Amino acid sequence: MGFGADEMDDVLARYRVHYEREGVQRCQIYDGIETLLEFLAAQQIPLAVATAKRVDFANQILTALSIAHYFPVVAGASLDGRLTAKDVIVGEAIARLDASTDNGWLVGDRRFDVAAAHRCGLVSVGVTWGYGSAAELQHAGASVLVDRPHQLVELVAGSSVVQS
Secondary structure (H helix, E strand, C coil): CCHHHHHHHHHHHHHHHHHHHHEEHHHHHHCCCCHHHHHHHHCCCCEEEEEEHHHHHHHHHHHCCCHHHHHCCCEECCCCCCCCCHHHHHHHHHHHHHCCCCCEEEEEEEEHHHHHHHHHEEEEEEECCCCCHHHHHHCCCCCEEEECCHHHHHHHCCCCCCCC
């Protein structure tokens, strides 16, 4: 990218300042996500965010999108560098949510999400509306793929996650 290894700390610091100032505010919610979250909340399905983003950025984004109230737990990369691996972050979210991994799902858009789901004993649900492709998610071994949030509603409604 045109800079040396000795410049990495400075480049990373500049990126973080830029992301905090502009990147967080540019995030947009995908169509159908609010309806999906409303449905999951009505079903009393416990939700958490487990992201490789810094946790402070994740909280800012959720607040800016007005969806923070759906997520009692937000786990992300720590400022001190202690939490960085996706499966460790997912494990942190599960522990803080105080939830069993039985029937637990990890919904994500990248191969890292699928791998973390497998390592943590969760069903991996790959979504193709994010940054990853269907091919990437299939190659990683996603348990199921969905193309639109309404399909995830249908999937949850037809599973044992929803108690009748």
